[in-house]
Amino acid sequence: MRYLPKSPADRAAMLQAIGIHSVDDLFSPIPAECRLTRDLAIPQQMAESEIVDWFKQRAKENGEGYTSFLGAGAYSHYRPVVIDALVQRGEFLTSYTPYQAEFAQGTLQAIFEFQTMISELTGMDLANASMYDGSTGAAEAVMMAVRITGRHSGVIARSLHPEYRDVLNTYATHQAIPLRMVSFTDSGQVALKELETAVGDDTACVLIQSPNFFGTIEDVEAIAEIAHKRGALLIVSIAEAASLGIVEPPRTADIVAMEAQSFGVPLGFGGPYCGVLATKEKFVRQMPGRLVGQTVDKNGKRGFVLTLATREQHIRREKATSNICTNQALVALMVNIFMTVYGKIGLRELAKQNLAKAVYAADQFSKHAKVLFAGAPRFNEFVVETSEDPYAINSRLLGHKIVGGFPLKKFYPELGHAALWCCTELTTRSMIDTAVGLVAESERSVQTMKEVEQEVVR
Amino acid sequence: MTTKHITRKATRHISQNEGLIFEKSSPGKAAWKLPPLDVPDVDTATLLGRQERKDLGDMPEVSEIEIIRHFTRLSTWNYAIDLGMYPLGSCTMKYNPRVNEFVSRIEGLANGHPYQAEKISQGALRIMKTLSDCLLEITGMDAITLQPAAGAHGELTGMLMVRAYHESTGNARKKILIPDSAHGTNPATAATVGYAVENLKSNGRGMVDVAALAAQMNEDVAALMVTNPNTLGVFEQEIHKIAELMHAKGGLLYMDGANMNALVAKARPGDFGVDVMHLNLHKTFSTPHGGGGPGSGPVAVKKNLAPFLPAPVVTTKADGTLGFEYNRPQSVGRVRAFYGNFGMFIRALAYIFANGPDGLRQTTEDAVLNANYIRKGLEGVYDLPYSTPSMHEVVFSDKLQSKKGVKTMDIAKRLIDYGFHPYTTAFPLIVAGALMIEPTESEPKEELDLFIEAMKSIAEEVEEDPQFVLDAPHNTRISRLDETAAARKPVLRWKPENV
Numbered sequence: 001m002r003y004l005p006k007s008p009a010d011r012a013a014m015l016q017a018i019g020i021h022s023v024d025d026l027f028s029p030i031p032a033e034c035r036l037t038r039d040l041a042i043p044q045q046m047a048e049s050e051i052v053d054w055f056k057q058r059a060k061e062n063g064e065g066y067t068s069f070l071g072a073g074a075y076s077h078y079r080p081v082v083i084d085a086l087v088q089r090g091e092f093l094t095s096y097t098p099y100q101a102e103f104a105q106g107t108l109q110a111i112f113e114f115q116t117m118i119s120e121l122t123g124m125d126l127a128n129a130s131m132y133d134g135s136t137g138a139a140e141a142v143m144m145a146v147r148i149t150g151r152h153s154g155v156i157a158r159s160l161h162p163e164y165r166d167v168l169n170t171y172a173t174h175q176a177i178p179l180r181m182v183s184f185t186d187s188g189q190v191a192l193k194e195l196e197t198a199v200g201d202d203t204a205c206v207l208i209q210s211p212n213f214f215g216t217i218e219d220v221e222a223i224a225e226i227a228h229k230r231g232a233l234l235i236v237s238i239a240e241a242a243s244l245g246i247v248e249p250p251r252t253a254d255i256v257a258m259e260a261q262s263f264g265v266p267l268g269f270g271g272p273y274c275g276v277l278a279t280k281e282k283f284v285r286q287m288p289g290r291l292v293g294q295t296v297d298k299n300g301k302r303g304f305v306l307t308l309a310t311r312e313q314h315i316r317r318e319k320a321t322s323n324i325c326t327n328q329a330l331v332a333l334m335v336n337i338f339m340t341v342y343g344k345i346g347l348r349e350l351a352k353q354n355l356a357k358a359v360y361a362a363d364q365f366s367k368h369a370k371v372l373f374a375g376a377p378r379f380n381e382f383v384v385e386t387s388e389d390p391y392a393i394n395s396r397l398l399g400h401k402i403v404g405g406f407p408l409k410k411f412y413p414e415l416g417h418a419a420l421w422c423c424t425e426l427t428t429r430s431m432i433d434t435a436v437g438l439v440a441e442s443e444r445s446v447q448t449m450k451e452v453e454q455e456v457v458r
Numbered sequence: 459m460t461t462k463h464i465t466r467k468a469t470r471h472i473s474q475n476e477g478l479i480f481e482k483s484s485p486g487k488a489a490w491k492l493p494p495l496d497v498p499d500v501d502t503a504t505l506l507g508r509q510e511r512k513d514l515g516d517m518p519e520v521s522e523i524e525i526i527r528h529f530t531r532l533s534t535w536n537y538a539i540d541l542g543m544y545p546l547g548s549c550t551m552k553y554n555p556r557v558n559e560f561v562s563r564i565e566g567l568a569n570g571h572p573y574q575a576e577k578i579s580q581g582a583l584r585i586m587k588t589l590s591d592c593l594l595e596i597t598g599m600d601a602i603t604l605q606p607a608a609g610a611h612g613e614l615t616g617m618l619m620v621r622a623y624h625e626s627t628g629n630a631r632k633k634i635l636i637p638d639s640a641h642g643t644n645p646a647t648a649a650t651v652g653y654a655v656e657n658l659k660s661n662g663r664g665m666v667d668v669a670a671l672a673a674q675m676n677e678d679v680a681a682l683m684v685t686n687p688n689t690l691g692v693f694e695q696e697i698h699k700i701a702e703l704m705h706a707k708g709g710l711l712y713m714d715g716a717n718m719n720a721l722v723a724k725a726r727p728g729d730f731g732v733d734v735m736h737l738n739l740h741k742t743f744s745t746p747h748g749g750g751g752p753g754s755g756p757v758a759v760k761k762n763l764a765p766f767l768p769a770p771v772v773t774t775k776a777d778g779t780l781g782f783e784y785n786r787p788q789s790v791g792r793v794r795a796f797y798g799n800f801g802m803f804i805r806a807l808a809y810i811f812a813n814g815p816d817g818l819r820q821t822t823e824d825a826v827l828n829a830n831y832i833r834k835g836l837e838g839v840y841d842l843p844y845s846t847p848s849m850h851e852v853v854f855s856d857k858l859q860s861k862k863g864v865k866t867m868d869i870a871k872r873l874i875d876y877g878f879h880p881y882t883t884a885f886p887l888i889v890a891g892a893l894m895i896e897p898t899e900s901e902p903k904e905e906l907d908l909f910i911e912a913m914k915s916i917a918e919e920v921e922e923d924p925q926f927v928l929d930a931p932h933n934t935r936i937s938r939l940d941e942t943a944a945a946r947k948p949v950l951r952w953k954p955e956n957v
Contacts, residue, residue: 001817003553004824005902011824014831014903023823026830027724029693029847034730040723042592045814048557054811055585055804059566062581063574070571073795080490082525084563087748090540091533094554096879097750098536101941102934103874106532107749113479116951120515126950130751132607135795163795170768170791174621174652217509246502248511266563269582270572270796271607272752284948290750294952295944297936307944313610313646314885318655323646326608326740330748340479340525344517346490352502353495359505360497377506394575403574429496 001045062269067431068403071381071422072213073134073161073239074270075262077350078426083264083337087330097290097329101305107329108304111292114276114336121339121347122238122256123249124278129290130332131275131324134259135164138207138237139171140288140322141257141277145205145233146177147286147321148254153178154205155198155232157190159212161239162411168207177204188216188373188383195226203232207257210236210250211243213411214420215358215381216373224252241335242424243379245342245351255279264338265331274331285311288322350425354380357423361432365421368440372418381422383408383415386439387446390419393439402435467542467908468877473935476531480952483518489525516954535935536749537879543905545832547851547882547894548641548689550719550741552825555812558744558805567804572796576781582800583780586772589807590756593737596818597715598728599758603767605798609716610643612736612755613683615768617651618790619734619759620681620710622766626788627708631680637666639690639886644683644714653680660888664690664844668699675707681734685714686727689886689894690844691829691851693720701731710734710763718742719898720826720850723819734759739799743806754802768793824899825850828906832895835910839917843889850898856891859917862924866891869916871938872930876912 006014015023027035046054068076087093091106098104098111111129118127131137142154154172156165158181172179180198185191190208199206206227210218220236227234236250241262250256261273279287285308293307313320342350362371362382372383384405386393394404405419412418423432502510520528537544544551562568570582590602606612617634624630634648637658645655658674661667666684675682682704687693694700704711713727713735719742721727727735739745739754747753759767769789770782782797813821826849833842833852841857856866870880870893882894897906919927931937 001813001820003555003812004817004820004899006824010903011827014827018827018830018834023827026823026826026847026849029695029849030721030725031695031698034697034725036723036725036729039815040818041595042815042818043811045817046811048812051557051808051811052561055561055564055567055808058581058584059564060581061578061584062566062570063578064566064569066574066578068571068574070573072573074572076569076571082489082522086526086529086533088559089530089533091536091538092529092749093559093746094539094544094551095536095749096544096546096549096551096747100537100870100874100880101939102871102931102936103537103879104749105535105935107536109476109478109532109535110529110749112950112952116478116480117517119951120517132611132752133795136607136611136793161795163792166792167794170618170793171650173791174618175650176652217506244511245514246511247506248509266568266801267571268562268568269570269579269800270798271794272754272799272801284950291948291950293944294949295940297939299937301936303936303939305939305941305944307941307948307950310945312642314642316646317642318645318649320642320646320649323610323614323643323650324608325610325643326738326747326753327751328607329750329752330746331752333749337525337529340518340520340528341489341522343483343488343490343519344514345519346488346492347514347517348511349492350490352500353492355502355505356495356497356500359500377509398575398578403571403578406573425492432497 066401066403069405069421069435070403072406072420074267075240075242075424076267076426077242077262077424079264079266080341082341083334086337087333092330092333098306101303105303108292110333110336112294112304114332115292117339118276118278121244121249122258122278123251124256125281126284127276127278128287129292130328131277131289132328133271133273133275134237134239134257135167137257137275137277138164139168141235141255142168142172142177142205142207143175144255144286144288145235148283149204149233151202151204152176153202154207155180155182155203157182157208159184159188159190159214160207160209160237161213164237187375188214189218189376190223192222192226195223199226199230199232201230203230205233205235207235207237209239211240211379214373214383215378217247217377217379220250221252240379242351242354245347246355247379260335263335265334272328272331274328274335286321289324289327353425357427358382361421361423364432364436365439368443380424381420383418383420385418386443388442389417393442397438400438470933473534474531476528478952479518479520479528480516482520482524485519487519487521489520489522542877543897543901543909544879545881545895545897547896548716550896550898552744552898553900554744554746555809558808561808562801562804580780583772585803585807587780589803590772592810593756594758596722597735597758598726600761601764601767602756602758603771604756604803605768605794606755606757607794607799608751608753609736609738609755610647611793612757613643613647613714614650615757615793616712616734616736617647619763619766620712621651622790623763624680632678633680635674635679635682637684639688639888640683640685641689641714641716663846664692665694666700668696671700672703675703675709677707679709681710681712683712683714685717687717687720687849690853691848692844692846693849697730716741717850720822722822723815724822734763739802739806744809745802745805752799752802754799766790821899828897828899828901831906832897832910836913839914840893851894851896853889854893855889856893859920860891862920864920864924864927866893868928868930872916872927873912874931875933878909878912
């Protein structure tokens with residue numbers, strides 16, 4: 001086996017040193033009836049070339065070479081090549097959680113820089129070292145709000161990513177945290193009047209997403225005012241991190257629960273991604289997850305350590321702020337490098353291109369179909385309502401190697417034939433024109449069908 | 459300063475200084491270039507109004523070469539498996555094969571969108587199905603979810619299923635039994651799922667005290683969370699009896715699979731009475747730890763728990779293609795958006811392919827051989843609190859060295875000077891001053907000999923000059939850091955005024 005660094009002679013010498021004859025002796029503590037006495041029924045050893053071939057075959061079955069208009073919580077942005085060049089350095093890739101600070105300053109300083117940039121971008125005082133993803137981060141934020149306020153219920157926007165809502169439901173059920181849903185208006189934003197009546201004296205937090213699942217930017221200030229008036233915290237989930245380049249961050253929020261996948265993390269069929277929580281300084285001791293802090297060594301030299309560990313499971317066990325241990329460190333490093341590459345000016349220009357592409361695409365679609373929620377500002381996603389079922393349209397688009405927008409009726413039955421389309425800096429004008437052309441064709445044929453039907457009725 | 463005991467493994471070399479990236483930033487530098495906009499430009503003020511962000515504050519402005527040097531220099535301050543043995547107990551720091559990284563980046567796999575149609579997701583689904591089948595065969599369990607993002611997340615998923623199972627019988631029950639040797643995530647998880655935690659004392663051999671378990675087990679107990687081999691590296695020899703005790707009173711047996719590297723291809727939890735367990739793909743199945751993550755924590759269960767698995771699950775349809783099944787009325791619900799850390803599934807499966815049945819068996823045998831070789835080499839030099847046979851890891855204590863005032867953390871810091879990452883310190887909690895050593899199968903005999911030599915040498919130093927060990931590390935860029943100050947007045951981000 002090519003990963004094992006021992007010759008038969010090495011093994012024999014080691015057995016002799018231990019004073020046993022056979023490696024089987026080392027497994028004698030396992031009772032005989034528990035031992036496996038046959039080969040595992042799994043594929044036989046493969047050569048490296050065979051492994052590569054096998055996965056290349058799978059890639060071919062996996063939509064290689066398609067143009068995609070999907071977003072909905074997973075975004076296709078360009079990944080500068082320096083990201084993979086750097087994260088594949090063995091010193092980052094093959095190191096453990098930086099518990100031994102003197103031997104892990106590289107990881108620790110990088111996390112400190114990550115925490116700084118996330119704080120800066122979200123408009124919060126501080127950020128943690130990462131959470132699993134945007135969905136679990138949002139759920140942990142709600143539990144954090146429950147600890148801070150001592151209150152036991154939450155108010156959730158229906159325009160929060162439906163799968164984030166599902167995850168939150170799973171977590172909240174056993175924490176006895178009842179959740180109230182607040183719907184959205186014709187502009188796709190949180191219904192403020194309904195929110196006002198939903199927030200009560202037992203509301204720990206209001207959780208919204210902005211830009212929300214429909215790509216609409218929420219009036220965070222107005223929502224914060226409603227939450228704060230009743231003593232509840234405001235949690236803002238951000239699924240499309242690239243929006244932070246041009247959309248005002250939710251500075252009036254108490255906790256920001258972000259999914260940073262847009263910043264240099266491959267789509268990867270849904271993971272690994274990079275959740276992260278940011279908050280106000282006064283709430284830091286209720287924050288879950290790892291935190292890196294600056295300190296000095298005994299010679300006064302600047303260094304970094306994992307800190308405030310008394311919040312965490314390895315110290316506090318069942319009284320910890322969360323059970324989280326392993327996080328998404330290497331993915332956070334990708335995010336970190338991406339943020340460093342684009343920086344202060346590039347992130348804004350990148351966001352502006354996303355905005356421009358989406359505006360152009362929505363304009364083109366609106367000539368042939370209905371663009372919903374037009375009354376509020378958007379970032380890089382928009383909702384198109386067609387006469388034909390978007391599943392049928394998408395299935396035809398696939399024939400042209402185009403992946404169409406995400407049909408919304410799976411999660412929002414009331415939206416019928418609406419689909420969520422996304423454009424990023426990678427979406428070209430010709431891709432947009434082709435997709436719009438095909439959708440227009442579908443609309444025309446439905447229209448013709450209707451006219452024919454009406455003729456027949458007459 | 460003496461260097462007389464320094465072994466061949468480590469020498470000092472140039473270590474470049476490097477500030478924070480913000481300290482290198484200046485206006486006008488850039489590492490990015492966007493293609494020209496091919497659609498009409500937009501007026502952001504009109505589009506966004508007061509929602510428009512005008513300034514990104516203290517975000518850096520640097521060039522590409524500075525970014526490469528910055529992160530490369532930082533990387534050189536880390537220790538890594540690629541540099542040598544990383545014997546953290548219960549962490550399984552084994553070699554992370556490079557082909558895993560290569561295949562996970564193949565276009566089509568790396569760029570698959572989680573919501574693309576199933577018709578063009580057959581490759582990804584096939585990877586999930588094949589990995590699931592392999593893991594079920596390895597564990598001897600009946601059904602599996604790949605959705606949890608890490609070990610603790612797997613525990614959470616498993617305990618949610620325990621709860622759902624009991625609820626389906628009309629009584630969720632109240633508490634979870636957890637041995638005192640358990641990892642901190644176990645009690646933290648049980649609490650997250652709304653269960654009370656009851657501690658279970660270990661016996662004199664470091665194993666679950668079966669008599670105590672029998673006394674504590676009753677109809678209020680939902681499950682026992684056991685790690686096997688446990689955190690002492692000891693196989694729970696009475697695991698059958700433990701399972702019977704739990705099942706007799708309607709309880710479930712949960713196994714924390716953190717130490718599965720001791721069992722793969724040698725014994726299967728499904729064959730010794732485990733009802734639900736999680737695996738750590740970032741331990742046993744070679745996906746990289748990456749400085750703390752990402753992980754992946756699949757949960758495998760017996761048939762009677764299968765209805766409660768998180769949705770969706772991968773199924774084979776009538777036409778032979780694969781798909782996601784969402785209609786699972788008894789499911790505990792989702793624990794994560796999308797399908798889990800898919801990139802880790804690719805890596806774990808590549809590892810299984812590279813090994814095959816014989817390779818996995820040899821891997822487990824070598825892992826256990828390595829731990830016992832270290833045990834033999836250091837017995838007598840360090841106190842061995844439990845003489846029970848070791849599997850894949852061995853736990854010593856600092857009893858002998860603490861007589862000179864030297865604790866496990868001090869020995870660990872000195873080990874850094876010898877070119878080794880420290881073992882796990884002060885865990886499990888049932889051993890005062892624990893040194894928990896897990897070499898994994900990835901170490902050649904020479905590296906193990908160097909490690910043993912280093913540990914012996916440190917033991918001698920403790921006798922001759924304890925202060926020298928207490929002041930370690932001596933050869934790192936920075937000396938011991940003031941953790942108390944860091945926690946008292948936390949500085950968690952850079953600000954211009956910090957300079």
